[in-house]
Amino acid sequence: MSAVWSVIVGIDIGLTCTGVAIYYNAPDGRFIVLQQWPGTEDRTTSKVPTRLTYKAGEVDIHSWGFSCPELGNLGPGMAIKDMFKFYLDTYFVKQKFLRASENAPKLKDVKSWYAHFLGALHNHIMHYLQEQLIIDVHLTTIEFVFGIPTIWTDDALLQCFRELVDSAGFAETGTVIMEMTEGEAAAVFTAKSRDHSFEEGEAFMVCDAGGGTTDMCVMQVKKVQEEMVELESLDCPQAIAVGSVDIDEMFQAIAEEQLRILGVVPEDMARLLAHQITRGEFQALKTRFGKRLVASLKNMQLAIPNSNQRINLSRDQLKAMFDTQIQKIIELIDTEIAFLGAHRPDIRLSSIFLAGGLGSSIYVQEHIVEHCINMKVLFAPKPEDLPLAVCKGLVFDRWQHSSNKLPVIPIRNSNASYGILCKELYSKKKHSAQTYTRNPLDGRNYVEKQIDWLVLKNGRRDECVRRMYSLILTADKIIDTWGFSVVRSTLEPTRLPTSLDGKGGATVICHVIADPEADLHDAISSRRRTLTGKKFVFSQVNCELSADIRVGKMEFGIRLTGEGNGTPQALKVQWEENNRLAGREIDGLVRLAVR
Structure with a gap:
């Protein structure tokens, strides 16, 4: 096998097809x-259909991607x-199936489809690396x-x-990285394209019109040095369902209606056949539809399988x-x-780059060119590259990061603030308008549902945050489950609430729960308090909380600071469907110092 030191695999899970780009350092x-x-x-072929086939009575998939039979060739069950x-x-899902909720897929089924597709994709990628590229995947990063x-x-x-990605095998055989949106990845592909050279200070727009969404990014070239380019985002990436x-x-709706009128198939089969024709x-x-075709053809006919009838389309x-679709993209x-004119009048856009499957349409391109008369409208020199902009951009960015220690787009700052609920010792100065509760164990007054903000909006979210807290427990409840709630706010950092006051400034998004079997005995500090002749024994456990909050990743750990307890313990993040968390907040930790 060849001496390969590292492999970068960029993966774009698309609505209709999935693309995979690879760079190996050797x-x-x-x-x-x-x-x-x-x-x-x-x-x-450059992309594989995001498609699965199941057979009744079988738990696993029957086939995936190109191996799936055509709709007209499906076997029984x-x-x-x-x-x-x-x-x-x-x-x-709720919005899409608003008028036919009975047809809406269940979340557990969707997760199963994802798991099976990602698992099959992972297995194929690993097989390709080993068998086609002759890479020893066990000795390669x-x-x-x-x-x-x-x-x-x-x-x-x-x-x-x-x-879902981690459990499909990707986390076991390599390192999973999720930091960049699909729109940003398309922007990276644009900036790194050899056929389009950008100058420092130049601003451009990337419109990635794909199968299910159209993503928009506005970038400014911050630095250009030989093969390295650094971009700065001028606005948060935007997306619309176009x-x-x-x-x-x-088209399928038109075809289905004509099939019902023609009566070439039973009524209940019209939808399936229309889908097959589509x-x-x-x-x-659709792919070759352009202005020349529009001018030359007034009516088009599409064959109906196993019939001499045809679907008519004007x-x-x-x-x-x-x-x-074009009108929505133009809007x-x-x-x-x-937005740029109002907030960044100093910026002048020089060009707009079209990417994605719909962006590769000649008809779409010509309409965008006609509309954007004050900007250059650019496309990849090879039309087949446009649907691959995302997976290629992911690899380009990571390759530059590995080679020059600088990504094309620096790690995105947080678009929201994240914190945890905790208790604080009551302070007249800080908590004068809040109600406090006396803890019967240590006899001290605490205010509940305080927020300790760990990551601030517009701040970096690529560093692990560490804070000190304590737990106050009765001596016989050291092994009880405890935890805290995580809150999120999109307010500016100067307007963040200090507590969960019910005014809507912050929202609970999940709970973090400790392992009830974690041994705290060696870390406790036992204390005694006497009240009206009775002695109370309680335990105080000091700990260091670590929080790693990134895009698509939220991990917490705790390290007890008592003697003999230096090993971090992972905490479990509990999410709930539809965020039904109101009224069930948890604030089990006590902040050691009011900052």
Whole structure:
């Protein structure tokens, strides 16, 4: 096997297809896109369908990706699961199936689909590294870099995605990295593209129009030095639910209606057949749809499998499908330009770069060019590169980070503040308007539900935070479960509340629970207090809390400071669906000093 020191794998889990880019550091190392997939035989293709096939009575998947049969060739008891990328978001599911809630997928099923697809993807990547690139994966450092859907901002959702990735095998065979949104990754691809050179101070916009969403990033070139480039984000990445799949759904509705009128299949089969036609012949038509085709064809006909009938689609119908999406993309572009004009009048955008599957459409490109007359509209020189912008951008960023100790886009600052609920010793000066409670164990007054902010909005979230706290327990309850709640706020740091006052400034997002079997005996400091002739024995445990709060990652640990207890213990983060946490806050720790 060749001497490979490290491997970077960029993974873009798409709504319709998934892309994987790889860079391996070796004497003959190079950058490649994974193009060999199960079910493609001798063909090479840059992306694999995000698709699974199940068979009744079988727990595991029957097939995945290109190995899945076409809808018209499904065997008895078989079912295909695809288009599930955004179904991890329960709010998205609720809105999408608002009028047909009985058809909404259950979250546990979506997690199962993710687990099976990610597991199959991981196994194939590892097999490819070993068999095709001849890399000893046991002696090589492997980094799996995943793009985060730009539209996902909920911490519980990101944590769920991270856990699914980790449990699929990626965390066991390498290091999982989730720091960059898909929109930011597309921006990195733009900046590192050899065919587009940027100058320091230049500002540009990246519009990544894919299958399910359109992501928008506005960047300024901060530094350019030989092969290294550093970007600065001028606004938080934006995303709207606009993509090529919306066009598919509009056509499918037309096809289904015509199939019912023609009566070529039983009523209950019309939807399935319309879906098959949409995934088949319509994809080719959609891909080559451009102004020349619009001018030359007034009506288009698509074959119906096993029938001499055809689906009729007028030029105006297809044009309207595209125009609806284009109008929303243009509105997003104009909104971002207006934002910059109001908040950064010193910035002048020089260009807009189109990426993604929908962004590779000639028709879409020409309309954006017509609209953005004051900016250059750029595309990748190779059309096939546009759908690969995210996975390539992930690798480019990580490669530069490894080579020059500087990522293309510095680790994103936190877009919110995070803290924990705790108790504090009552202070007349600080807590004059709050109610205190006397602890019967130590006889001291405490105020509850105070917030100790660990990570501040706009601050770095790539460093582990450490704070000192204490626990006050009765001598016979040392092994009881204890914990605390984590809160989040999008207010500016100067306006953050100091307690959970119920005014909406901060929201509980999860609980952190200690292992009830953790041995605290060696760390306790026993104390006695006498009250009206009775003696109380209580225990005080001092501890150091560590918090690692990043994008898609929230980990806590505790190290007891008593004698013989220097080993950190991991704490369990408990998330709940729909964040049903109000009224069940936990503040088991006592802050040792009021800062």
